[in-house]
Amino acid sequence: MALIVQKFGGTSVGTVERIQQVAAKVKKFRENGDDIVVVVSAMSGETNRLIDLAKQVSDDQPVPRELDVMVSTGEQVTIALLAMALIKIGVPAVSYTGNQVRILTDSAHNKARILQIDDQKLRADLKAGRVVVVAGFQGVDEHGNITTLGRGGSDTTGVALAAALKADECQIYTDVDGVYTTDPRVVSQAQRLEKITFEEMLEMASLGSKVLQIRSVEFAGKYNVPLRVLHSFQEGPGTLITLDEEESMEQPIISGIAFNRDEAKLTIRGVPDIPGVAFKILGPISAANIEVDMIVQNVSHDNTTDFTFTVHRNDYNNALAVLENTARELGAREVIGDTKIAKVSIVGVGMRSHAGVASRMFEALAKENINIQMISTSEIKVSVVIEEKYLELAVRALHTAFELDAPARQGD
Ligand code: ASP
Numbered sequence: 001m002a003l004i005v006q007k008f009g010g011t012s013v014g015t016v017e018r019i020q021q022v023a024a025k026v027k028k029f030r031e032n033g034d035d036i037v038v039v040v041s042a043m044s045g046e047t048n049r050l051i052d053l054a055k056q057v058s059d060d061q062p063v064p065r066e067l068d069v070m071v072s073t074g075e076q077v078t079i080a081l082l083a084m085a086l087i088k089i090g091v092p093a094v095s096y097t098g099n100q101v102r103i104l105t106d107s108a109h110n111k112a113r114i115l116q117i118d119d120q121k122l123r124a125d126l127k128a129g130r131v132v133v134v135a136g137f138q139g140v141d142e143h144g145n146i147t148t149l150g151r152g153g154s155d156t157t158g159v160a161l162a163a164a165l166k167a168d169e170c171q172i173y174t175d176v177d178g179v180y181t182t183d184p185r186v187v188s189q190a191q192r193l194e195k196i197t198f199e200e201m202l203e204m205a206s207l208g209s210k211v212l213q214i215r216s217v218e219f220a221g222k223y224n225v226p227l228r229v230l231h232s233f234q235e236g237p238g239t240l241i242t243l244d245e246e247e248s249m250e251q252p253i254i255s256g257i258a259f260n261r262d263e264a265k266l267t268i269r270g271v272p273d274i275p276g277v278a279f280k281i282l283g284p285i286s287a288a289n290i291e292v293d294m295i296v297q298n299v300s301h302d303n304t305t306d307f308t309f310t311v312h313r314n315d316y317n318n319a320l321a322v323l324e325n326t327a328r329e330l331g332a333r334e335v336i337g338d339t340k341i342a343k344v345s346i347v348g349v350g351m352r353s354h355a356g357v358a359s360r361m362f363e364a365l366a367k368e369n370i371n372i373q374m375i376s377t378s379e380i381k382v383s384v385v386i387e388e389k390y391l392e393l394a395v396r397a398l399h400t401a402f403e404l405d406a407p408a409r410q411g412d
C-alpha cells in the first residue's frame with residue numbers, strides 16, 4: 001500500500017465529464033489499496049477569467065490581497081465537484097481549501113511561499129478511509145489572509161503535500177504524457193524520457209520547457225519527493241523525476257535540449273577596461289529591475305573592451321535606454337542590440353563525467369553553418385545564443401548529434 005499525492009491540472013478538470021473521469025481514475029487507485037490525496041487546479045481558463053474581472057474594476061492593478069481572495073475561488077469549485085463525483089461513485093471523500101488544511105504561507109500575496117503544512121486532518125481522513133481533495137495554488141498567512149502561490153502553483157501544492165505526508169510519490173497529471181527530450185512540435189523524433197534528475201528538470205524548466213512550475217521542482221529536489229509527470233487520460237508510465245543519477249553505461253550524456261526565444265542581446269563597445277566597469281554597466285540595469293541572463297566580456301584591446309549581455313525581450317527597450325545613458329557616461333564607442341536571437345541549451349548530468357560535450361555541440365552547429373554568438377556553461381548545461389531564424393535547425397541538429405532521436409518506426 002502506498003500513499004500517493006495526485007495533482008490534476010486545469011484541463012484535466014476542465015469540464016464535469018473530465019472531473020468524473022478523474023474520479024474514476026482515483027477510484028481505481030483506491031481499489032489497489034493506495035491512500036490518495038488529490039490536489040486540483042481551477043477549471044482551465046477560470047483563473048484567467050477571474051484575473052480579468054479583477055482588472056476591469058482595478059485599472060489593471062488589482063489590490064494583491066483582494067486578488068487572492070478572488071482567484072482562490074477557482075480551486076474551491078473544483079475540489080467540491082471532485083469530492084461530489086467521488087462520493088457519487090462510492091468513494092468516501094472530503095475536500096479542503098488551503099486554509100482548512102492549514103497550508104501556512106508567508107504574506108507575499110500572489111506569489112506566496114509555503115512555510116508549513118498541518119498534516120493532522122489529512123492523516124485522520126486517510127486513516128478513516130477517505131480520499132482527501134485539496135485546493136491547489138492557495139494557502140493562508142499567519143493573519144488568516146488567503147494567499148496564492150503564483151501561476152501554476154498547484155504543482156507546488158502537490159509537491160509540498162507529498163513532502164509533508166512523506167508520500168511515496170507525487171504524480172502530476174497533465175495533458176502531455178511525460179517530459180520529452182525536446183519540444184515534439186520542433187523535433188518529431190523527440191522521445192519521452194523514462195527518468196530525469198531534479199537538477200536536469202530544473203534546467204529544462206527554467207530554459208523554457210513548460211511542463212512543471214519551476215518552484216515545484218525545486219521543492220521536490222529539496223525534500224527528495226519522487227515526482228512523476230503523466231497523461232491524465234492515457235495509460236503510460238510517464239516520466240519519473242528523481243535524485244539518483246544512473247551509473248549505467250547506457251545513460252545518455254545529454255538528457256534534453258531546451259530553447260527559448262524570450263531573450264534579447266545588448267552590447268556596449270569600447271568601454272575603458274578598468275576595475276569597476278562591469279558594475280558600472282550592470283548596476284543601473286539591475287537598479288532598473290531588469291534581470292540579466294548571460295554575460296560576456298571580451299579581452300581588452302587598446303585598453304578598452306566590449307561587454308555583451310542578454311535580458312528578457314520585454315525588457316529590451318528599457319535596457320537599451322539605460323545602457324545608452326551608461327555609454328555616454330563612460331565614453332563608450334557605441335551600443336548595439338539584437339532582439340532576433342534564440343538560446344539553445346543541451347542539458348545532462350552525464351556531462352560531469354564526459355569530456356568534449358561542448359565541442360560536439362559546436363561541431364554539430366558548425367556543420368549546419370550556424371554561427372554562435374555567445375556561449376555559457378554550467379556543470380550540467382551548455383547554452384549558446386544564435387540567430388533566431390536558425391533555432392529549429394539547431395535544435396534538430398543537436399537532437400540528432402546527441403543520439404536522442406527516436407528509432408524510426410516502420411514505414412517512417
Ligand atoms: N489555477 C492556477 C493557475 O491557473 C494554479 C494552477 O493551475 O496551478 O495558474
Ligand code: MG
Binds near residue numbers: 009
Ligand atoms: Mg499547470
